[in-house]
Amino acid sequence: MKLPSSTRRNFTAGLLGSTSFWIYGGHKVWADALQSESSRPYQPQYFTSEEWRFLNAACARIFPADAHGPDGAVLGAPEFIDRQMNTPYGHGELWYMSGPFRSGAPNLGYQLSLPPRDLYRQSIEAANAYARQLKGQRFDELEPSDQIALLKTFEQGKMMLGAVPAHTFFEQLRQNTLEGVFSDPLYGGNKGLAGWMLLGFPGARADFMDWVNQKGAPYPFGPVSISGETA
Amino acid sequence: MCAKKVDAVVIGAGWAGSILAKELTEAGLSVVMLERGDERATAVEGDYPTSIDELRGAIRHRLFQNMSKSTVTIRNTLDQEALPYRRLAAFLPGEGVGGAGLHWSGVHFRVAPDDLALRTNVVARYGKSFIPEGMNLQDYGVTYEELEPFFDKAEKVFGTSGEPYTINGKVVGKGNRFAPDRSDAFPLPAMGDVYSASLFRTAAASVGYHPYALPAANASAQYTNPYGAQMGPCNFCGYCSGYDCYMYSKASPNVNILPALRQDSKFTLITKAHVLKVNLDADRKKATGVTYLDLRTQKQVELDADLVIISAFQFHNVHLMLLSGIGQPYDPKQNTGTVGRNFVYQTITTSRAxxxxxxxTNLFVGAGGAGVAIDDFNSMNFDHGPLGFVGGSPVWVNQAGVKPIAAAVGGPGGKAPTWGEGYKDAMVDTYRHSLTIDAHGSNMAYRDVYLDLDPTYTNAYGQPLLRMTFNWKENDIRMNQYVVGKIEPVIKAMGATRYSLGMLKDGEVFDTRRYQTTHLGGGAVMGTDPKTSCVNRYLQSWDISNVFVIGASAFPQGMGYNPTGMVAALAYWAAYHIRTTYLKNPGPMVQA
Structure with missing residues (x-):
């Protein structure tokens, strides 16, 4: 379906993007994750402006711009993460969060008392402090190559960012960035379905009766979102 | 508290509970089924397109257990302090009506008959000294011939698609030549092979293996089961595992049993009812019913019943027995007690070509139960003598529909980066042009692998969490490595440009952070000796004869096959003997 972008936005909002649909549909808790305004640019609801700049820089380094297309920030991953912070997930309500909180072998999994929103807050502050100490600037002010070097340091996990092992924070950031790029655009990322276009994932088509085995031919149709957006 | 009385209370609204509730109401009993989660109906929240949202579904755990209320603790060794499994990852128990039977994939096996008497078979073939020190190798106490009518019944209820090999001793099809004899055909023909599975079929045959279509509780055509429940033909949308099938093609208690059960006036389903314990009489010889917490009112309710069916997820069954004082808790140091003993899992590793x-390969196309497998290295289908390990693995291409978030977070595989420069190139190549092959293997039981109550952590209702003590053992690691080695020639025969073999490493420690499988087993195992089993061959508690414990908790070993078919057959088997023997003369059906 090819519609002018403004018409398409209205169509989308009218169909599924409205908060009322989700409340009616029994999905109240998810309504918070939905965009109620289609105006741009997105204003973060949870992150401070300093945190927001960190997130935009980090998402662009984790999912970089290249010949395949734009970076994770352009595709809305920061907006996705910001909106997720106000869901039960962001508040840690999907996790067992009773104490005592003790550290243990890494293979026994996450043992911090921090839900995602607090994990981001503490880690970003500590990451910026580390960047200032190392290079005299906040993370988002560094050259991309320095940002990448810093993210690699975090990934390798020998250091702490406040109370958070840097590796734990990095993995949270990496996972949420990729969720933003590849989830349905309903949640603020995957702008223009660009994440799905990259992989050749057809989104909500979900009917491959005629494509069970076409002997290795590529699937011919582009993606469609839950709200009916196409690319 | 208000006391009510029913003939039977069934705990948990998954496959085992729904089967028992159906059978017991057919026998004329009044049945209350208690489910701690929400009501779930495919027509309501399983509808298209809202149900096929990967973020809300598999990633944020729409149909999985809410960990904020209750979880387990895990440690690898007896001397370690167990820590809570705070975030779902390695395994994904269900919650809500349908249980894990709503979000499963649909691979629907029977059993390898040799696995039912694995100890007897290993000893007969290789001698007693072949069994490694510390391995609790046991028989189920029931034979395939005894279970066959119940496998047949379950397949007809589930609308299972498959290709038989023999029926009543005659070769009738191109199915699995290692599969046991059948009394009847599958209710539906096998699902089609996706491209990746067809490549595996050709390549596996070319190197001398015996490929067959996985038996799938995904309907290859429209179907009406014996209860009058209707299924639609699977369209390979790929939203099986982690989802409620909007096409009504994947069997679930919700689609295949509950529509009939809900019409029976003798049946009552109560949701948001968290069972705290099974109540016992003063002598601790009989169960009097259960106490549950009504999660809507936060009030405790006592429900009296003549018969108590514990049929929740595997480890919840064990947890409830420990909380209720049914049977003697297992002590690994003294090697006494049975509740929690023989806790098992499966060894699952994935290779990529x-x-x-x-x-x-269009990885998004798929069906959770469909694929092409080989059994050449499963169970006792090969000679273990020179290999020196017990167990085996089916091997398969089971393209279940790969979603983009799971693929992207999992990474491109091989040595490719998981973010940054080079990530997208590798991810595109993997998602568009690769396929995966799994070794889905057995896991034996060991003296120091078990379940008990955690001394520190509690659930939201103040009860101790269940504690898992689990680690990989050399026998199972070597089995996995051997079978994965047998995948390599298949990959080469496919003409792969490159490949990576996924296998357990020597000394590998169980990692709770990475999804492996939800096929947990044991802890309340069936058998013929009350010293080494919790329930008799009819899944009746040795200690409290009006309590039956139904589920994969009854498996003495983790088998190579997926467990649901065996769970369903055991549920029908137990129900049959309750109906024909127990109800006529309540009491122990086997004398201890």
């Missing part, structure tokens, strides 16, 4: 840039 990359094809040419002209070959598109």
């Amino acid at each position: 990359w094809l040419s840039p002209k070959q598109y």
Whole structure:
């Protein structure tokens, strides 16, 4: 379906993007994750402006711009993460969060008392402090190559960012960035379905009766979102 | 508290509970089924397109257990302090009506008959000294011939698609030549092979293996089961595992049993009812019913019943027995007690093959139960003598529909980066042109692998969490490595441009952070000796004869096959003997 972008936005909002649909549909808790305004640019609801700049820089380094297309920030991953912070997930309500909180072998999994929103807050502050100490600037002010070097340091996990092992924070950031790029655009990322276009994932088509085995031919149709957006 | 009285209370609204509730109401009993989660109906929240939202579904755990209320603790060894499994990852128990039977994939096996008497078979073939020190190798106490009518019944209820090999001793089809004899055909023909599975079929045959279509509780055509429940033909949308099938093609208690059960006036389903314990009489010889917490009112309710069916998820069954004082808790140091003993899992590793840039595997196309497998290295289908390990693995291409978030977070595989420069190139190649092959193997039981109550952590209702003590053992690691080695020639025969073999490493420690499988087993195992089993061959508690414990908790070993078919057959088997023997003369059906 090819519609002018403004018409398409209205169509989308009218169909599924409205908060009322989700409340009616029994999905109240998810309504918070939905965009109620289609105006741009997105204003973060949870992150401070300093945190927001960190997130935009980090998402662009984790999912970089290249010949395949734009970076994770352009595709809305920061907006996705910001909106997720106000869901039960962001508040840690999907996790067992009773104490005592003790550290243990890494293979026994996450043992911090921090839900995602607090994990981001503490880690970003500590990451910026580390960047200032190392290079005299906040993370988002560094050259991309320095940002990448810093993210690699975090990934390798020998250091702490406040109370958070840097590796734990990095993995949270990496996972949420990729969720933003590849989830349905309903949640603020995957702008223009660009994440799905990259992989050749057809989104909500979900009917491959005629494509069970076409002997290795590529699937011919582009993606469609839950709200009916196409690319 | 208000006391009510029913003939039977069934705990948990998954496959085992729904089967028992159906059978017991057919026998004329009044049945209350208690489910701690929400009501779930495919027509309501399983509808298209809202149900096929990966973020809300598999990633944020729409149909999985809410960990904020209750979880387990895990440690690898007896001397370690167990820590809570705070975030779902390695295994994904269900919650809500349908349980894990709503979000499962649909691979629907029977059993390898040799696995039912694995100890007897291993000893007969290789001698007693072949069994490694510390391995609790046991028989189920029931034979395939005894279970066959119940496998047949379950397949007809589930609308299972498959290709038989023999029926009543005659070769009738191109199915699994290692599969046991059948009394009847599958209710539906096998699902079609997706491209990746067809490549595996050809390549496996070319190196001398015996490929067959996985038996799938995904309907290959429209179907009406014996209860009058209707299924639609699977369209390979790929939203099986982690989802409620909007096509009504994947069997679930919700689609295949509950529509009939809900019409029976003798049946009552109560949701948001968290069972705290099974109540016992003063002598601790009989169960009097259960106490549950009504999660809507936060009030405790006592429900009296003549018969108590514990049929929740595997480890919840064990947890409830420990909380209720049914049977003697297992002590690994003294080697006494049975509740929690023989806790088992499965060994699952994934290998990947990359094809040419002209070959598109379209990984998003798929069905959770469909694929092509080989059994040449499963169970006792090969000679373990020179290999020195017990167990085996089926091997398969089971393209279940790969979603983009799971693929992207999992990474491109091989040595490719998981973010940053080079990530997208590798991810595109993997998603468009690769396929995966799994070794889905057995896991034996060991003296120091078990379940008990955690001394520190509690659930939201103040009860101790269940504690898992689990680690990989050399026998199972070597089995996995051997079978994965047998995948390599298949990949080469496929003409893969490159490949990576996934296998357990020597000394590998169980990692709770990575999804492996939800096929947990044991802890309340069936058998013929009350010293080494919790329930008799009819899944009746040795200690409290009006309590039956139904589920994969009854498996003495983790088998190579997926467990649901065996769970369903055991549920029908137990129900049959309750109906024909127990109800006529309540009491122990086997004398201890």
